Amino acid sequence: MDKKREQLAFYEMDIVKDMMGLMGGRALRGIMSNFFTSRIYAGKVGLFLVKNYLEATIEKGERRALIITDAFTERFAGNVTKYLDLMQMDYKIWSGAEPEAPLNTIEEGVKICEEFKPKVLIAIGGGSVMDTAKAAWVLYEKPDVELESLSPFDELGLRAKAKLICIPTTTGTGSEVTKAIVIRDDETGRKFATMNPELTPDIAILDPEFVVGLPKELTAYTGMDALTHAIEGYVSVWKNDFSDGSSLQAVKMVFEWLPKSIEDLTDLEAREKMLVAACLAGMSFGNSQAALAHSLGHSMGSVLRTHHGLSVGMALPYTIEFNCTECEETAAQYSELAGLIGIREKDDVATSMKFAEAIRELMVKIGSPTSFKEAGVKKKDFKAGLEKLVEFAMMDSSLTMNPRNTDSNELRKLYEYMFDGKKIDF
Numbered sequence: 001m002d003k004k005r006e007q008l009a010f011y012e013m014d015i016v017k018d019m020m021g022l023m024g025g026r027a028l029r030g031i032m033s034n035f036f037t038s039r040i041y042a043g044k045v046g047l048f049l050v051k052n053y054l055e056a057t058i059e060k061g062e063r064r065a066l067i068i069t070d071a072f073t074e075r076f077a078g079n080v081t082k083y084l085d086l087m088q089m090d091y092k093i094w095s096g097a098e099p100e101a102p103l104n105t106i107e108e109g110v111k112i113c114e115e116f117k118p119k120v121l122i123a124i125g126g127g128s129v130m131d132t133a134k135a136a137w138v139l140y141e142k143p144d145v146e147l148e149s150l151s152p153f154d155e156l157g158l159r160a161k162a163k164l165i166c167i168p169t170t171t172g173t174g175s176e177v178t179k180a181i182v183i184r185d186d187e188t189g190r191k192f193a194t195m196n197p198e199l200t201p202d203i204a205i206l207d208p209e210f211v212v213g214l215p216k217e218l219t220a221y222t223g224m225d226a227l228t229h230a231i232e233g234y235v236s237v238w239k240n241d242f243s244d245g246s247s248l249q250a251v252k253m254v255f256e257w258l259p260k261s262i263e264d265l266t267d268l269e270a271r272e273k274m275l276v277a278a279c280l281a282g283m284s285f286g287n288s289q290a291a292l293a294h295s296l297g298h299s300m301g302s303v304l305r306t307h308h309g310l311s312v313g314m315a316l317p318y319t320i321e322f323n324c325t326e327c328e329e330t331a332a333q334y335s336e337l338a339g340l341i342g343i344r345e346k347d348d349v350a351t352s353m354k355f356a357e358a359i360r361e362l363m364v365k366i367g368s369p370t371s372f373k374e375a376g377v378k379k380k381d382f383k384a385g386l387e388k389l390v391e392f393a394m395m396d397s398s399l400t401m402n403p404r405n406t407d408s409n410e411l412r413k414l415y416e417y418m419f420d421g422k423k424i425d426f
Ligand SMILES: NC(=O)c1ccc[n+]([C@@H]2O[C@H](COP(=O)([O-])OP(=O)(O)OC[C@H]3O[C@@H](n4cnc5c(N)ncnc54)[C@H](O)[C@@H]3O)[C@@H](O)[C@H]2O)c1
Pocket: 070, 071, 072, 073, 098, 099, 100, 101, 125, 126, 127, 128, 129, 131, 169, 170, 171, 172, 173, 174, 175, 178, 179, 180, 181, 182, 210, 211, 212, 213, 214, 215, 218, 222, 225, 308, 309
């Protein structure tokens, strides 16, 4: 608990405690309904518009861009550099980002920024690349910032040195529009999320050219991440009317377009729609926060190294079953979402349960595992990691945003049910 307190220092502030009614939660609504997003260009013309924007905002002799990618997404850099060439922008490509944004790679990124002094950082990649770029950018701008203890209420004064542009190459995280960064601490192996409104990128470009070749598995997993953001954003204690609107459209779009983008990997319309759905889901949870499925999922990523979308997606239906029986208002919210896909049972709890089932059916259809067993996690590895899973999930900031209060015994039970694929009955 001490560690959790340390990490969530800002939750100790009386005003925040009051707002959250630790954890009655509802008090938070209405008090804080800020809404932050990047400027979004969706479609093929985005890169051209960004060229105009950079030309207008960066002086001629100062035009230096650092393109941040990983070893795979480096191949997309040429799609961007052709526009930079047109405006005689000096650029460097750094492809050192790694899955789950480990701290040591972020430090490497900062060094390159300090040497090259870019006026704009352009991240091309999935959530890991975008989070690496966001974190390196913060430390380039403000070397004294401690990422883990950033609060959403700090005034950082970013953007004195550079702007940040994000181009997603996966269709799930929404990091291109969020104020969040998820980082892996190399020493402990723990993933932690940190957030501040100023971390919201300046521009997000949603261009299907960057996701057209996304393989089936990643399409499925990242699509489940988007669905989890949309649903958790709709029930989190920090939800608000702005995030609600984004969630409603994102849930509708994921149910319609995710199966299509898996059935036909060349369906460009489905790809484009999933890019938009993931971005809308990011706009939702980025302004309302993720909840229990993300606490469980971050911990799975830390301990078992499972993909983020696979992890949170697997946890999602269990958390719906867990939350809906204890929180009347939350059951009504799940019911509203279920109504979008034509589900209506005798009451809100039954409807929520059916909704959880429909999500599992979607996962089966797209090939995303619904239990640890299905994901191929061995019982002995699960047992060996269980206490760490629980410990890290307890420390995760998303837990504070869940509508149902919980403890380590329940988290342990949730994981055990998830191992076997058993519906939650407690
Ligand atoms: N900051 C936020 O708001 C936020 C939100 C959700 C998730 N996240 C974080 O994002 C990370 C997950 O990101 P992700 O799911 O996008 O995956 P990722 O960025 O970790 O990429 C996974 C793998 O897919 C490859 N890849 C990327 N684009 C590809 C493409 N078009 N075709 C083929 N392969 C491609 C990458 O090279 C990598 O090997 C996690 O660390 C998660 O915690 C952050």
